[in-house]
Amino acid sequence: MGSRNPAGHVAFKDLRILLVGPKRTGKSSTGNTMLGREQVFDTRGGGTSTAASSVTAGHHMTVVDAQGWGSSEEFVPREEKIELLRALDLCGPEGPHAVLLVIPLLDFTAPERRAVERRMEILTSAVWRHTMVLFTLGDLLRRQGCSVQEHIQSGGPDLHWLMGKCRNRYHVLDNKTAIIAQNKSRKQEVSGSKRKQGEAWRRKGGKGAGRKNRGNEADGRKLGYQEQVRELLSKVEDMVQENGEWHFSLHMYQRLEEEWSHREQQLRACLEAEIDKGSVRRKQKTAETKINMEPEEEQRLETEEEEQEGSLRKEQENREECMERKINRGR
Known part of the structure; x- marks a missing residue:
């Protein structure tokens, strides 16, 4: 898929990038900047998902501009789901190398977090491994006299949540440079x-x-854009390399989830069968012991059985928690 340059960095010949995000965040303008062309994607908004290719900053790149989503927090409209999945399909059968979540450098609020979370859930939780935050309105940093790190640190719990989901991968696009x-x-x-x-x-x-x-x-604008795009693509290539050069494929991750779910059910069934088998053996042994017992001894034995059952239930819970941890590590 890619070749290493003398510095050891992996250069990918054909990058496929999916742009997602809310409406009116500069997402389509970002796609035009990345492709080095002015009006590939319609910046007026309201259009359907679109794909375009270009050679920019030494890369052959395909960018898919997904239709911007609305502000609904609790549910995703059916039309938005269809458009998001259609945008993913435009990336080709293997899927995109990277998903860029376009967010303006403004306050990231709790409603915006819930809206983002609902949309990304459609692509399964695995999409976060391939996602980077792309901040627009980068010129605001100069006006405010602060760095992007300071903006993130002071951004509050919702922005911190977003950074954690993307493993602190981000890039700032400043059209004013x-x-x-x-x-x-x-x-x-x-x-x-x-x-x-x-x-x-x-x-x-x-x-x-x-x-x-x-x-x-x-010419100056072009030089400024190209420098920013080169930095962005370098970060994208690093992320792809961290993911073992895997694309994001919704079908592949769905199959993996199904396999892990099936394996989890098998492990639970084996554990329950083992516990049931041991319980049957204990009851048989207890019944044989009670035949020649005095009433007082039989009462004492029943009390011990109840205590033992409680201990076994606690042990079962601990084993289930251990099994959950193993499954999560495997995932």
Whole structure:
């Protein structure tokens, strides 16, 4: 699937990325930025899930922009379920390498957490292994004078829950960094082009200079976007490598869940059969012992049996808890 570069980092030839998240979070704009094209995905919202491919930052990448979901906390509308599963299907039979959950760098509230949780449940809990949070509105950090780490630390329990589910994997997309790249590009060109620009103004009366500046601005924006996309894809590749280069396949994880559920039922059945068999043996032995006993001794034996039954029940509970831990470790 991927090849290692001299630094030991795995470079994947064809990355498939699924963008999910609420409406009006900049999800479609993020997809356009990742593909390096302006209007691949409709940023007006309301459209269906869409897939597009491009070569960006040295990667051949397919991005699927899933339809944004609503704010319903307690249930997921049927239409949203269908669109989410359709978006997953657009990633191909193997599924996406990574799922990017697009969240703006604003307060992440309890209702938003419940809305996210309900949608991700559709893809099973295994999807979190392949999920990274992609923060938009990254320019707010500069305005507020804080780092993303400070924002996360002060974000409250709901944001901390989200970070824990994604194993603290996140990336910040800042659309305003293009201004920095633009300024650097201009400084490099000023010394060599100042005289030529003056001559152009004299010849054309200033015509075309606006187009020149807009071209520089577009180049600067492109440089800024590409740098951010390279950093993002590097993190995505690291996550894929951590997952053993597995794609996220809903059908595969469903089969694994079914197999573990079947194995759990078998283990429980064996445990219950073993306990029942021991109980039958004890009762037979007790009945044989009571035949030649005095009433006082028989009463004492019954009391001991009750205590022993209570001890056995506690032992059974402990063994079941131990079995649950083993099953969870296996998962």
